Amino acid sequence: MKLRTRLTLALVLVTFLAVVALAVAVGWSTQSFFHGYVNDVNSRRQQVWAEFFTAYYRDRGGWSGVQDLLGTPWHGGRGRGWGPAQGMGQGIGQGPGQGMGFGRLAQERVLLADSEGVVVADSYGIRLGERVAEPELAGGTAINVGGRRVGTMWLATTAPPGVLSQEDEFTRAVTLAIILSGIGVLLLAGLAGLYLAGRIARPLSRLTAAVQGLAAGGYKQRLDLAGDYEIARLVAAFNEMAARLEKYEALRRNMVADVAHELRTPLTVLRGQLESLQAGAIEAKPEVIMSLHDEILRLNRLVHDLQELSLAEARQLTLHRETLNLVEVSQRVINFFQVEAEDKNITLELDAGSESIMVRGDRDRLAQVLVNLLGNALRYTPAGGKVVVSVRRERGEACVTVADNGAGIDPADLPYVFERFYRPDKSRTRAQGGAGLGLAIAKGFIEAHGGRIRAESHPGRGSQFTFTLPALAAGNNIKPMFY
Secondary structure, eight states: OOHHHHHHHHHHHHHHHHHHHHHHHHHHHHHHHHHHHHHHHHHHHHHHHHHHHHHHHHHHSSOTTHHHHHHSOOOOOSSSOOSTTSOOSTTOOOOTTTTTOGGGGGGEEEEEEETTSBEEEETTSSSTTOBOOHHHHHTSEEEEETTEEEEEEEEEEOSTTSHHHHHHHHHHHHHHHHHHHHHHHHHHHHHHHHHHHHHHHHHHHHHHHHHHHHHTTOTTOOOOOOOOHHHHHHHHHHHHHHHHHHHHHHHHHHHHHHHHHHHHHHHHHHHHHHHHHHHTSSOOOHHHHHHHHHHHHHHHHHHHHHHHHHHHHTTOOOOOEEEEEHHHHHHHHHHHHHHHHHHTTOEEEEEESSSOOEEEEEHHHHHHHHHHHHHHHHHTSOTTOEEEEEEEEETTEEEEEEEEOSSOOOTTTGGGTTSTTOOSSTTOOHHHHTTSOHHHHHHHHHHHTTOEEEEEEETTTEEEEEEEEEBOOTTOOOOOOOO
């Protein structure tokens, strides 16, 4: 089932359940409150009739003529007239017909029994003279005059066409209104569901088509969709993913070409020299054997670098961590390059803010990072130049910077210097610039330690490469700790 259909049905179902719950709640509350209202009205009417009969008995001294009152429709009288539509003489007060309407008398059945339990008044005239049983007497309302029970009355409401019929009609009207309103709400919910589902499904359909195109190799696809915040973020994420995939695909193609190129050169040299040896064109002198050995070492180093870089990028690089002094490691690497720097007439210095800046890391791999950075700095620094290695502790981090005053890096090339096989100068030979893996390996090793590395350059004034690592608190002893 399509997402648009499912969303619409879900909205309609939720609305339907809400309407049903509302109908049940309103119906129950309507009946409950209306029954309460009817019972309250009946209770007040019964009280009024009880007061009426009490006043009648007190004024007449008996029940003589009371049936005539219930059988005669009173609309008022003259002088001291008796009846429920007006008062019963002086001081009696309001009769049952006043205030509440004499028309109620046609909706009610009033029975009155005397002190002996004999019915003396019946608004229907059916039970006159009948003796009421004790259980029924107990359920009636006592008429007391002078502290003694002179009679018992009952008040019953007729169903058709009385108040209860009106209650049923009212309940049916409310229920019908709820049903009609529910149908209208369901229709609106269906229309709203179709609109909202379409608003969500249309961008998703276009996004699905774009993803399918991306899976087929169309890395240049980009989406331009306007919509809600979440949809806009999803589209932005897709465009960013497509851009990265396009970039990685280009890097992959370049990497394959670069690896093939880097392998072809030493293999060609090896093949040529071996064929010459086989043909007898050259003799197997030590220098020839040494040249073959150098090419094999170059191949071995390239394969090793590629393996290390792949492990670092896959976060599977094995690190033999220990507590070490980064100032000491930097000094040892500088000592290693000191002879080369003197041969090129380049000043190589260490600028340390402290005698010891302790970190937890793999000594050999951190030394390799410094070797790669210093090798690049010396390679591109002219004679008479200067290379400075600075080691500082800043905000809880160990910060190492390798700076030179060489030609610098073009700003267009700076974002790509840490990519594998990337060479700013495309015409540069392997002898001049190596395989282009040194900085990529340095970045992989530093990130494997939980650190960061960055490059800054100003053409004509030199470059500086900086990496940071989490520093240990001062006072840690240098004790190797392998795991």
